[in-house]
Amino acid sequence: MGIKLCVAAIVKxxxxxxLEWISFHRSVGVQTFFIADNESTDATIKxxxxxxxxxxxxxxxxxxPSDGNAQMPAYxxxxxxxxxxxxxxAFIDxxxxxxxxxxxxxxxxxxxEIFSTSTVSALGLNxxxxxxxxxxxxxxGMVIERFTKRAPQNFNVNLHIKSIVRPEMVSEFHNPHYAILKEGRYVDTxxxxxxxxxxxxxxxxNKVVWHRARVNHYATKSLEEFVLGKSRRGSASKKSRVKHEKYFMQHDRNDEECLLAFGIADATREEIAKLKELLDKKDTEIINSGRNVGDHLKKAISTLKKIL
Known part of the structure; x- marks a missing residue:
């Protein structure tokens, strides 16, 4: 039996x-998602x-919390x-x-392959x-369809990694990118x-490695989405960090077209369709059983059907 891969994230x-993000990751092998919701006011909770x-x-x-750092306690x-x-x-955003x-x-x-070596406790993806x-x-359209242009591999921001870890081997996270291990090796791909x-x-x-895998970071999306989304949400790891004009200008790099993620769009849609099927089944079960389910679940089903 293969290794069970899960994803961890804090969202707002x-x-x-x-739904696209979850469906995409289900299509590439992720099984379960551990998510901390940081005071969402839209349909995220539903x-x-x-x-x-x-x-x-x-x-x-x-x-x-008062220091603005919800990410580390969430992790x-x-x-x-x-x-x-x-x-x-995998700890990602x-x-x-x-x-x-x-x-x-x-x-x-x-x-x-990487984690078949028992001495490896963490993998860093650039x-x-x-x-x-x-x-x-x-x-x-989906994010992976709308945004297909990226910075070149040697862009300095790409030096950042995100980590895939054995949970039992982590003492804590030093920052959102790097875990402090109890023991074991921290390797690249x-x-x-x-x-x-x-x-x-x-x-x-010190070097950007895209051998075999990486993390596509859709840092800006459109200007409208950036201003109404990322800029307004702020940083989950640092209260003083403002993501506005300077951040957008630095990260809005469209030097090279890359269609690797775009190529998974059909598989992602299939996963979204599976979620819709689950919703329809759940809705039918509720109607047929006459169960007194909570209003929050009914609202969640209604909201998701509208989105899908």
């Missing part, structure tokens, strides 16, 4: 693309609630909840997509920073031990 007001009833998501709510809680429920856990750069879109062959594709306003960036320290590498 991600209803517009949350979506998570419905998916939790289907065993796809395990979620909880977390408030923003600590997820580590506790995930132990014994998955073999390896809702605008980040785990992507195989090989012919097989599944990321599981790499995960199985970013691939995607820009706005020149879109000022939001358009219909070539199996080489990761060395902290000479200038910026842990969480960044």
């Amino acid at each position: 007001n991600e209803a517009d693309s949350l 979506i998570l609630d419905m998916l939790s009833h289907e065993g796809i998501v395990e979620y909880f709510s977390i408030a923003t 600590s809680e997820i580590l506790k909840r995930a132990k014994g429920k998955c073999d390896v856990l 809702a605008d980040e997509y785990l992507l195989s750069t090989e012919e097989d879109p599944s990321i599981l062959p790499l995960i199985n 970013w691939a920073n995607f820009g706005s594709n020149g879109h000022l306003f939001s358009r219909d 070539t199996g080489t031990d990761i060395v902290a960036n000479e200038r910026h320290g842990s969480g960044l590498t």
Whole structure:
């Protein structure tokens, strides 16, 4: 039996693309999602609630503490909840997509190979920073279809990594990118031990490695989505960090077209259709059984049907 891969994330007001993000990752091999909701005011909670009833998501709510750093406490809680429920856990954000750069879109062959070595406790995947594709306003379509232009591999922002870890081997997270291990090796996709960036320290590498896999980071999306979404949400890891004009200009890189994630659009749609089928089945069960289910579940089903 292969290694069970799960995803961990903290989210806030991600209803517009949350289903796509979950469906995409299910299509590349992720089985379960551990999600902390950070005071969402849109339909995010309703979506998570419905998916939790289907065993796809395990979620909880977390408030923003006085220092503004909800991410690290969320990661600590997820580590506790995930132990014994998955073999390896990828800590990513809702605008980040785990992507195989090989012919097989599944990321599981790499995960199985890397973690077949018992001394490996963590895998770091470098970013691939995607820009706005020149879109000022939001358009219909999935993120992986609308944004297909990215920075070149040697773009300095791509030195950041996101981590896939054995939960039981992590003491805590040093920052959103890097885990402090109890023991074991921290490697890249070539199996080489990761060395902290000479200038910026842990969480960044000295060289961008896209061999076999990476994390597509849709850092800006359209200008409208950036202003109304990421900029307004702020940072979950640092209260003082403002993501506005400077951030957008730095990350809005559209140098090279890349269709690797675009190529998984059909598989992602199939997963979305499966979620809709689950919804229809759940709705029918409720009607036929006459059960007195909570209003929150009824609202979740209604909301998801509208989105799908």
